[in-house]
Amino acid sequence: MTRRIHCLTLCVALGALVAGSLLLAAEPKGIAPPGKPGFSAAKPPEMPKPPPEAAKPAGPEGAGPYRVKREPFKIEVTLKGMLEGEKTAEVAVRPELWAAFEVVKAMEHGQAVKRGEVLVQFDVEKIDDELADMKTKRAIADLMFKQAEETLKGLVASTPMDLESSDRLQKYAHEDLARFLKLDRLLLEKTAHYLMKSAEDYLENSRDELNQLEKMYKADDLTEETEKIVMKRQRRAVERAEFMVETSRANRDETLKIDLPRRQIAMEQSVKKLDIAAAKVKVSLPAALNQAQIEFDKLKTDRARDDRKMKKLLADRELMTLKAPIDGVVYYGRFARGRWSGAEMLVESLRPGGMVMKGAVVMTVVQTRPLVLRSSLGEADVQKIRAGMKGTARCAALPDLKLSAAVSRVDTIPSSADSFEVHARVQADAKTEAVVPGMSCSVEVVAYAKDMALVIPAKAVMSDERDETRKYVFLVQEGKPRERDVAVGKRSDDRVEIIAGLTEGDEILLERPKAPKPDEPKAPAPAAKETKETGEKAAAPAKAAEPEKPAGKEKPSAEAGKTEKKEEAKPPAEKKPGGKKPGGKKKGQGKS
Numbered sequence: 001m002t003r004r005i006h007c008l009t010l011c012v013a014l015g016a017l018v019a020g021s022l023l024l025a026a027e028p029k030g031i032a033p034p035g036k037p038g039f040s041a042a043k044p045p046e047m048p049k050p051p052p053e054a055a056k057p058a059g060p061e062g063a064g065p066y067r068v069k070r071e072p073f074k075i076e077v078t079l080k081g082m083l084e085g086e087k088t089a090e091v092a093v094r095p096e097l098w099a100a101f102e103v104v105k106a107m108e109h110g111q112a113v114k115r116g117e118v119l120v121q122f123d124v125e126k127i128d129d130e131l132a133d134m135k136t137k138r139a140i141a142d143l144m145f146k147q148a149e150e151t152l153k154g155l156v157a158s159t160p161m162d163l164e165s166s167d168r169l170q171k172y173a174h175e176d177l178a179r180f181l182k183l184d185r186l187l188l189e190k191t192a193h194y195l196m197k198s199a200e201d202y203l204e205n206s207r208d209e210l211n212q213l214e215k216m217y218k219a220d221d222l223t224e225e226t227e228k229i230v231m232k233r234q235r236r237a238v239e240r241a242e243f244m245v246e247t248s249r250a251n252r253d254e255t256l257k258i259d260l261p262r263r264q265i266a267m268e269q270s271v272k273k274l275d276i277a278a279a280k281v282k283v284s285l286p287a288a289l290n291q292a293q294i295e296f297d298k299l300k301t302d303r304a305r306d307d308r309k310m311k312k313l314l315a316d317r318e319l320m321t322l323k324a325p326i327d328g329v330v331y332y333g334r335f336a337r338g339r340w341s342g343a344e345m346l347v348e349s350l351r352p353g354g355m356v357m358k359g360a361v362v363m364t365v366v367q368t369r370p371l372v373l374r375s376s377l378g379e380a381d382v383q384k385i386r387a388g389m390k391g392t393a394r395c396a397a398l399p400d401l402k403l404s405a406a407v408s409r410v411d412t413i414p415s416s417a418d419s420f421e422v423h424a425r426v427q428a429d430a431k432t433e434a435v436v437p438g439m440s441c442s443v444e445v446v447a448y449a450k451d452m453a454l455v456i457p458a459k460a461v462m463s464d465e466r467d468e469t470r471k472y473v474f475l476v477q478e479g480k481p482r483e484r485d486v487a488v489g490k491r492s493d494d495r496v497e498i499i500a501g502l503t504e505g506d507e508i509l510l511e512r513p514k515a516p517k518p519d520e521p522k523a524p525a526p527a528a529k530e531t532k533e534t535g536e537k538a539a540a541p542a543k544a545a546e547p548e549k550p551a552g553k554e555k556p557s558a559e560a561g562k563t564e565k566k567e568e569a570k571p572p573a574e575k576k577p578g579g580k581k582p583g584g585k586k587k588g589q590g591k592s
Contacts (some may be wrong), residue, residue, distance in 0.1 A: 065476045065507035066460060068498070073453035075492045077385050079407075079424055079443040081375035083395070083435070084335055085366040086425070089325040091119055092361040096312035098127055099358050101320075106350040107363070109332045109343070113324040119363055120322040120350065127317055134310055138303075145303055148296045155289045166274075166281040173271040180267055185260050192252035199248035203241035210234040324365050331438070334361035340438060366437050371426040373405065373441050382420040384447040386410060391445035393426045395435055403427055403435070405443045448490050450497070458496045460510045461488060473502065474509040481513045 093101055102123040107113060213234055217227045324330075332350065333343035342361065349356050356362055373393065377385075385407055393405040409423035424443045428435045456473070464470035471488050474481040486501030502508070 066457065066510050068454060068456055068502050068504055068506040068508060070452040070504050071455055073448075073450045073455050073490070073492070073495070073497055074446060075384060075448040075490055077377070077381050077445045077447050079373060079375035079377070079391070079422055079445060081373050081441065082339060083371050083373055083426065083437050083439045083441050085328070085368055085437045086370045086372045087326065087328075087367045088335060089328070089365045090334060090361045091322050091325070091363040091365060092359070093319060093322070093356050094359055095316040095319055097309065098130075098313065098316035098319075100126060101356040101358070103350055103352055103354045103356060105352060107330050109330060109347070111330050113328065113330055113365065115324050115327050117324045118321060119324055119330065119365075120356075122320040122322075122356070124317065124320045127313070127320065131310075131313055131317065134306070134313065138306055138310065141299070141303055141306060145296075145299045148292070148299050152289075152292045152296045155292045159285045159289045162285050163281060166278045170271075170274040170278040173267070173274045177264075177267045177271050180264060185264065188260055189256055192255040196245070196248040196252045199241065199245040203238065203245045206234070206238040206241040210238050322362070326365055326367065328365040328367040329436075331364045331366050332362070333364065335364050335366070335437075368436055369428060371428050371435065371437065372408065373424045373426055373443055375422050375424070375443070376415065376419045377422055378418045379414075379420070382410065382422065385422065385445055389445050389447060391424065391443045393424070393441055393443045396440040396442075398434060401432065401435070403432065405445075407445060448492075453489075454498045454502060454504065455495050456498055456502070456508065457510055458491060458494050460508050461486065461496055462512060474513060475502070476507040476509065481509050484508075 095101075104121045104123055106120045107117075113119065210231075213230060217231065331340070331343070332346045333340050335341075346356075346360075346362055348354060349360075350362065387407050387410055389407045391405045391407070393403040395401060395403075404427040405424045406427075407422065408425045409421075411421040413420075415421050424445070426435075426441070426443070460473050461471050462473065464472065470485065472483045472485045475484040476482075484501055487499040489497035489499045491497070
């Protein structure tokens, strides 16, 4: 209906334009106005038929409005990456201590293996020698540990007794010195004086007795022989007494002047030494015990460290023979995030005599079925897919082979900037043996599909500057563009699905209509001219339709679209001429 209205309007405008041109062209050639004498009414030329209307473009490349239509709509996401086995097992050399891994023999790349088969055999001579040395050192360390343990036990038992003995000796020395100064020295001095006095008394008595005998013997009539004997004995007694006095005097002087002072000094020094020794013992004995405990603990720690070292070295000894952890195919290197690495370098390293670096992944045993494609998507595409979506896989080496695939995992945390990891399981059976891990592959995942969707070019959808959530298009109604709110669905590249607001057959603009410049003056309409015969005014050429601003926002509604289709175009009103011309047509009316 809208197309018919547009065609009718165009025909009327073209007819008016042609009529006006003919009148202007006939006036200078002597065509008299109607009613003047001397001139005959000329028959107006027949108006030419307007040219047929060119077909309007129905796509975004055309210059006219775009006609809304339903068509299949599909959004596909391409996953590109490398195939890998869903189950893999890395074979790595990750020793605890040992660093020299010299290859004796190794399994070839691409060879199928069973679990437990030897993959790599390294030279074991050096590590076996190291283990033997460690066992010998361990035996010696065990003996030293036992000796230290017994020494510590003895010190633990004797240290308290030694401290107690030191305290006791110190106490006795102080007591002896105090007793000597208070009692023993005085008593010894008194004894020395008493012995001296006793000797002197004995000498005095002996002399008195001798004198008395001499007097008595002079008076008595004793025989001369008896007198001689008695006198001789008494004189000897006096001599003994004199010697005793001399000896006692010497002993007294020695005791008072030498022995007692020296003894006092010795005792005082002994007390001081014992004080020093006791203080030292109180520090040294616990220190010695602590030192013995530390040495014992150190030996114990060294022993435990040696045990761990021995355990680690024995574990490294097991790494000298690498075995297949699972059934599969041997791949040299490591498969990380969809890419093989290190395979070329390991080809040389895994030859006999080659050296493998510590910590290297030398092989990966891969089970060739089932297969998984590991890929990555950006932030914009990862939101379009989810686990369970189906797709079709194609390998670069076998472009004609199509395999079924399904998304099995979509990471929600990026692995790097603008990169989310996605896994897709590829269905490959025994008939597709040529498809193996390591091949480049792509999977086309249908993220969204609709058989007959209302689709328009994405550039036709405008956004409101004041409300970004509002989307609208310019709907052409009666030859004039009007804003129409729409509800947008899925988007695929340059196309977008319309959920509401438009119906099939509606015509929309692909670009925002250009508004007239405010500074540009409007061209005046050409004045109507009267013909000489009829005196009627010729209709001015019709102006091209300008965009009309809507009175208000139109809400997307299916009923609105139906109502607009039912409207019929009204033909322009005809003007009744003042005079009729034979065979002439009414002016201002075009051919529809």
